[in-house]
Amino acid sequence: MENLVRKNILNLSPYLSAREEYSEKKGVFLDANENPFGIYNRYPDPYQETLKQRLSEIKNILSNRIFIGNGSDEIIDIAFRIFCEPYRDKALTFIPTYGMYEVSANINAVELIKIPLNSDFQIDKKTIEPFFSDKNLKLIFICSPNNPTGNLLKSEDIEFILQNFKGIVIVDEAYIDFCDQPSFLEKIEKYPNLIVSQTLSKAWGLAGIRLGIAYMNESFLSYYNKVKAPYNISAVNQKIALETLHNIEEYEQKRNEILSEKTKLINELKGLKIVRKIYPSDANFLLIEADNANELYSQLIAKQIIIRNRNTVIPNCLRITVGTQEENQKLVIALKQISNG
Ligand SMILES: *Cc1c(COP(=O)(O)O)cnc(C)c1O
DSSP states (O other), rough: GGSSSEEEEEEOOOOOOOOHHOSSSSOOEEEESSSSSSSSSSHHHHHHHHHHHHHHHHHHHGGEEEESHHHHHHHHHHHHHHHHTTTEEEEEEESOOOHHHHHHHHHHOEEEEEEEOOSOOOOOOOHHHHGOTTTEEEEEEEEEEEETTOOOOOHHHHHHHHHSSSSSSEOOOOOEGGGGSSOOOGGGTTOOEEEEEEESTTOOOOOGOOOEEEEEOHHHHHHHHHHSSSTSSSSHHHHHHHHHOOOOHHHHHHHHHHHHHHHHHHHHHHTTTTTEEOOOOSSSSSEEEESSSHHHHHHHHHHTTOOOTTTTTTTTTTEEOOOOHHHHHHHHHHHHHHHOO
């Protein structure tokens, strides 16, 4: 797989931080120009070993398959920087999908090929096959469950791509904890070209700390570690993440509450005539079709209820995040008022 890595990254001598030269905890540390006073005065662990150990237990995967990023955004950006030569290489994704792949491609001067999903928001294998022979195509992003459509993509289709595409496949599983399907994490050893991306931003409730996780083979991991900023995860964030990852009970309770609220919300929305369609969802949000998405969006804004207008992506569609019982109730009341308009 090494031939997929850009030459400048293959040959890169990474920054060697003071904390890497001497890894023991005990000692008189006069090596990093830190302030000797305070609580957060020391640079954090550059490789977040304790946090990875915990993730390794929860996810049942070796900790030397884990990369932790400053949000999934960093994971996506680093993929472009390791594998894509600017102004030459390409990436591919299936639309409609998460907007960050395109932004990151543009920042890195990489062309993003956008293949439409079919009418069930699934991959049409025929549309992708011709691209497998493109030598400059390096990355394929697959978001499953997909944002903003909410559905899982068929695992056979993802495996078909993993088996036939010679470049890297990044499966973005930001919403995987809300569905009952197994993660592609289990297939890391089987497919050396697979990177699975997850996050603490959704089911774990930590969007504020910006912590994304990627699972990959050891070789790719070594390049991720070379390219990342030396101390990409702050000591405060490592601490909060670790505490949260030890509280599995609270995590499960919150997730189950979101899922039961989702079922209630679907039932309420079904009874409203301004809601034309509710798409099936494997995530913590619902994609709905309205008579007029722009109008509905503005009417809700006027009531200080903010949902995501996806009209420009899928005509007359809006994305609703499942909130607390109280928040969802406010939304339903507002929708009823608008409906009876
Ligand atoms: C919300 C979301 C993420 C999470 O991004 P972070 O940078 O980790 O907060 C990643 N991918 C998709 C598709 C998302 O919707």
